Amino acid sequence: MTAELRGKSAIVGTGHAGFGEAHGLTAYDVMAQSALAALGDAGLNLFDVDGLFCTMMEDSMPALMAAEYLGIQPRFIDGTMSGGSSFVNYLTSATMALDAGLCDVALIVYGSNQRTASGRLVTASRPPAYEAPYNPRYPISAYAMAAARHMHEYGTTREQLADVAVAARAWAHHNPEAFERGPLTREDVLGARMVGDPLTVRDCCLVTDGGGAIVMVRADRARDFPKAPVYVLGSAAESSHRQISQMKDFTVTAARDSGARAFAAAGVTAADIQAVELYDAFTINTILFLEDLGFCAKGEGGAFVEGGRIAPGGILPVNTNGGGLSCVHPGMYGIFTVIEAARQIRGDAPGIQLKDIDLALAHGNGGVLSSQVTAILGSQNTL
Amino acid sequence: MPDAKGPDQIFQGALTKGEILLPKCEDCEAYHFFPRVLCPHCHGAAISWKQATGKGRVHTTTVVRRKPERGGDYNVCVVELDEGVRMMSRVEGIAPGEVAIDMAVTAFVSEAEGAPAVLFKPSEG
Ligand SMILES: [Zn+2]
Numbered sequence: 233m234t235a236e237l238r239g240k241s242a243i244v245g246t247g248h249a250g251f252g253e254a255h256g257l258t259a260y261d262v263m264a265q266s267a268l269a270a271l272g273d274a275g276l277n278l279f280d281v282d283g284l285f286c287t288m289m290e291d292s293m294p295a296l297m298a299a300e301y302l303g304i305q306p307r308f309i310d311g312t313m314s315g316g317s318s319f320v321n322y323l324t325s326a327t328m329a330l331d332a333g334l335c336d337v338a339l340i341v342y343g344s345n346q347r348t349a350s351g352r353l354v355t356a357s358r359p360p361a362y363e364a365p366y367n368p369r370y371p372i373s374a375y376a377m378a379a380a381r382h383m384h385e386y387g388t389t390r391e392q393l394a395d396v397a398v399a400a401r402a403w404a405h406h407n408p409e410a411f412e413r414g415p416l417t418r419e420d421v422l423g424a425r426m427v428g429d430p431l432t433v434r435d436c437c438l439v440t441d442g443g444g445a446i447v448m449v450r451a452d453r454a455r456d457f458p459k460a461p462v463y464v465l466g467s468a469a470e471s472s473h474r475q476i477s478q479m480k481d482f483t484v485t486a487a488r489d490s491g492a493r494a495f496a497a498a499g500v501t502a503a504d505i506q507a508v509e510l511y512d513a514f515t516i517n518t519i520l521f522l523e524d525l526g527f528c529a530k531g532e533g534g535a536f537v538e539g540g541r542i543a544p545g546g547i548l549p550v551n552t553n554g555g556g557l558s559c560v561h562p563g564m565y566g567i568f569t570v571i572e573a574a575r576q577i578r579g580d581a582p583g584i585q586l587k588d589i590d591l592a593l594a595h596g597n598g599g600v601l602s603s604q605v606t607a608i609l610g611s612q613n614t615l
Numbered sequence: 616m617p618d619a620k621g622p623d624q625i626f627q628g629a630l631t632k633g634e635i636l637l638p639k640c641e642d643c644e645a646y647h648f649f650p651r652v653l654c655p656h657c658h659g660a661a662i663s664w665k666q667a668t669g670k671g672r673v674h675t676t677t678v679v680r681r682k683p684e685r686g687g688d689y690n691v692c693v694v695e696l697d698e699g700v701r702m703m704s705r706v707e708g709i710a711p712g713e714v715a716i717d718m719a720v721t722a723f724v725s726e727a728e729g730a731p732a733v734l735f736k737p738s739e740g
Contacts, residue, residue: 365732366703368691373679380675426678477701477703
């Protein structure tokens with residue numbers, strides 16, 4: 233979105249459901265529970281929702297399935313599927329739809345039962361024809377090859393990758409909503425089962441159930457709700473490829489472009505951001521995105537995360553809920569970057585609540601580093 | 616034209632004869648891969664097919680870890696051919712963990728998943 237849309241929409245409700253294991257529930261059950269939680273948070277109900285923004289892992293028409301399940305007849309839907317970044321991307325389309333009067337209450341929602349359903353990624357996505365014969369294990373083989381290239385070009389080490397997972401766990405340790413809260417050391421990560429060199433199972437996100445939802449309205453009525461509004465100051469997307477073999481530079485993601493445009497729309501820079509919520513499907517993601525979003529120079533991400541610098545008490549709070557590595561990862565994590573950023577700004581984060589947060593960044597990643605979407609969220613003070 | 620062939624059919628058809636053909640744009644003269652009906656660089660639609668040199672280097676690589684009883688570990692990599700295009704493949708003839716970035720490799724046509732496919736081996740010398 234452009235600077236003209238800065239602050240035109242606000243998040244007035246967030247909710248989640250089924251974190252960890254949602255026994256006996258389908259993905260759509262978890263989706264619906266998340267919707268109810270977010271609407272309850274906003275003091276609204278499903279009859280108020282006239283804009284629905286949803287995609288799911290297992291269907292090709294998930295927004296229709298979700299509307300039917302919820303018993304609503306939305307006048308605006310967006311089911312754009314760009315993988316886990318979809319839900320950050322919906323901040324843009326929801327803001328546009330709200331601003332244009334195409335809907336008045338936007339519900340962004342997701343749910344998954346992938347852990348209890350099968351314990352692995354369930355997806356309607358087809359393996360790419362020119363990659364499938366070589367049996368890459370998706371998505372880890374793709375991220376492993378990006379990590380290998382980063383290590384080759386910049387001397388990034390497995391220890392530095394491990395420190396990303398250790399920092400995420402340190403945040404999760406304080407978050408009662410997080411799935412993995414036990415101690416985790418660098419040695420634990422390095423010594424864990426190797427799944428796709430150079431990544432061990434502890435370099436990989438969790439496989440959990442869970443859902444999340446966000447309620448958005450136009451800014452002019454955002455102060456009429458129970459919780460402090462969180463404004464969308466800027467959001468932007470950039471898509472670079474679908475198949476990992478088509479990625480032009482394995483060490484540079486389109487987050488460089490999405491970030492620059494999101495910052496420009498919001499009129500702030502990386503140095504202004506007080507809490508950073510990144511889609512950490514694998515430890516390399518955090519390093520890549522910190523570089524590409526401008527928190528450090530290209531190639532310096534490894535040193536930037538080393539030794540607790542992004543852990544509690546470090547120089548930059550990153551993934552303050554524990555991230556996809558330790559809090560929750562139900563197939564697609566993107567919506568939770570927005571929820572945690574919003575809660576840090578509202579002051580009701582479930583784990584460590586940072587002090588006086590006015591500006592936070594949420595970054596979604598989709599596919600195999602394919603789709604990058606960055607959003608800048610702000611408090612009333614930032615308008 | 617019932618015997619007209621699309622780009623995928625041309626590529627796969629050559630593989631069944633043991634040949635690796637690469638699509639090349641007649642307008643900007645750049646190669647591309649995977650095969651398609653237009654050039655992704657300049658968007659020209661005049662595409663010709665050239666015999667690949669088969670020479671390339673490993674751009675990046677990983678080992679897919681798999682239990683021995685299910686076939687054991689194997690290599691997955693992305694090779695950059697001298698023509699400037701990249702393709703996913705695997706390097707055979709050495710241990711999967713020995714495949715290294717920048718290693719010079721040579722293509723050969725063999726089978727993967729029961730169908731003809733481009734694989735690589737370390738270049739000699
Ligand atoms: Zn061309």
